[in-house]
Amino acid sequence: MLSQPAEDQVYFPPELVPVVSHPIVRDAAPGTVHRVLVERLFHYLHFTTELESVAVLPVTVDISRGRDDLDLGAAMREDAFKISTDETWHAQFSHDLMNQVSAETGIPLRTVEPTFLRRLEDVRALMEPELRGAQSLAFCIVSETLISAILADLPQDRRLPAAVRDLIRDHAEDEGRHHAYFRSVLKYFWHSLSPDQRRLLGPWLPELVTIFLEPDYPAAARSLLAAGLTTAQTEAVLAESYPAETVRASIADASRTTVRYFAEIGALDDPATLDAFHARGLTDGLAL
Numbered sequence: 177m178l179s180q181p182a183e184d185q186v187y188f189p190p191e192l193v194p195v196v197s198h199p200i201v202r203d204a205a206p207g208t209v210h211r212v213l214v215e216r217l218f219h220y221l222h223f224t225t226e227l228e229s230v231a232v233l234p235v236t237v238d239i240s241r242g243r244d245d246l247d248l249g250a251a252m253r254e255d256a257f258k259i260s261t262d263e264t265w266h267a268q269f270s271h272d273l274m275n276q277v278s279a280e281t282g283i284p285l286r287t288v289e290p291t292f293l294r295r296l297e298d299v300r301a302l303m304e305p306e307l308r309g310a311q312s313l314a315f316c317i318v319s320e321t322l323i324s325a326i327l328a329d330l331p332q333d334r335r336l337p338a339a340v341r342d343l344i345r346d347h348a349e350d351e352g353r354h355h356a357y358f359r360s361v362l363k364y365f366w367h368s369l370s371p372d373q374r375r376l377l378g379p380w381l382p383e384l385v386t387i388f389l390e391p392d393y394p395a396a397a398r399s400l401l402a403a404g405l406t407t408a409q410t411e412a413v414l415a416e417s418y419p420a421e422t423v424r425a426s427i428a429d430a431s432r433t434t435v436r437y438f439a440e441i442g443a444l445d446d447p448a449t450l451d452a453f454h455a456r457g458l459t460d461g462l463a464l
Contacts (some may be wrong), residue, residue, distance in 0.1 A: 186335045187277065188216040193195045195396055196418040200409050208403045214283050215399035217340065219392065221270040223276075224347070225292045228267040235316040236260040239361070244313070246364045273343055286402070291392045293320060299343060299383060304376050311384075313365055313378060314447040318384045321434045324351040360435055361452055366441045378449030381438060382456040389427045391418055426455045431458055 190196045193216050196209045207391065238244055239256035278285040291373075300311055331345035332335065393414060400410040434460050444450045453459050 180267060184215050184335050184416050185337060186210075186211045187281070187337065187340065188220065189330065189333055189335070192216075195413050198413045198417050200405065200413050201400070201403075205404055207407075211283060211403045214277065214281050215402065218274055218283075218287075219290070219395045220273045221400070222272040222287050223292075223392075225267045225274075226293060227292050227323075228263040228270075231266075231296070231312070231319060232263050232316050233260055236263060238240050246361070246369045247368065248361075249463065250362060252357075252360070252364075259354055259357065262354070266347055266350065269346075271314060273339065276339070281380045286398070288395070288398065289393055292308055292387050295387045299380065299387070303380060307377055307380075308374055310365075310369065310373065310377055311372055313361075314381065315384050317358045317362050317365065318434060319388050320351070320354045320383070321437060322385070322388055322431060323361075324348060324355040325430060325433065327351060336389060362437055363441055366443060373408070374443065375446055375448070378443050378446045379442065379452040381449065382452045385458060386427060386456060391423065391437050393418070425460070428457045428460045433461060435462060437458065 190209070190213060193213060194211050194422075195201055201208055201212065230316075235258045236259045237268060239246070239248065239254050240260060242253060274285055274287075277283075296311075296315060303311055327344055327348035329347060331341050333341070336344075359409070369377065396414060397410050400413060401407070405413065435453065438444055439462075
C-alpha cells in the first residue's frame, strides 16, 4: 500500500486540475473525478521521467564532461555530475511510483509521450542553424529554474498519499539546488553566445517557457475519454476549463522568476526579444 487511505485522500490536488471542477465531470459516473486525478498523477510522474531523461540528463552529462563552450570551473562541472545522478534517480523513482499507483488503484498505466517533447522537436527544426546545440541548454535552464516553484506546495498537501508526498518532497529539495546551479549556468551560457546568436535565440525563449508551463491538453483529453466522457463532452470541458486568458496569466505568474533572470543577464535589452516576451504576456506585472 502507498499509504493508509484517508477519507479525503486524493492522488493529485484537485485545485491543480481544473477539469475536475467542471459540472460535466462532477456529474459523470461515480469514480470519474478519482480516475482523472490518478491519471493526472500518472502524467506528472511520466512528464518527470521524460523531462529528466530526454531534456536534462544529456545536458548535465555534457557539462560534467566539458563538452560545451562554457567557461566553467572544475567545481561546477563536478556539480553537474551530481545533478546527473539526482536526475537519473528522479526518473527512476517516478517510473516506479507510477507502477505502484497503477497496481494499487487498478487503473491501467498508459504512458504516451508528453506533448512538450514534440513541441521541442518542432522548435529545434525551426531554429536557425547558428543555434544548433544552444536550444538544448536553453530549455534545460528554463525547465530547471521553473520546476522548483511548481513542486513547492505539494509535499505539504496531506490529502496526497504519503509515498507521493515523500517523492515530491525529495524531488523539490534536489530541484531547489538545481535551480540555483542553473541560474549560475545561465550567465555563463548567455555570455558564451555571439551577439548574433543572442539576437536569434532571445525571441525563442518565451516559446520555451510556454512549452514547459502550458497544460498538456492532449493528455487531459485522453484522461477524460478514458474516464468515459464522450468526445463532445471532452471538448467542452477542456474549452471551459482552460480559458486562454487564464492560462496566459498562469504561465506569466509561474515564470516571473525565470523571466527576471533573463532580464538580469540583458537578454531583454534586445527589442525583438522584449517584444516576444510582451507578446506572450510574460512581462505582465514585472518591473523591467
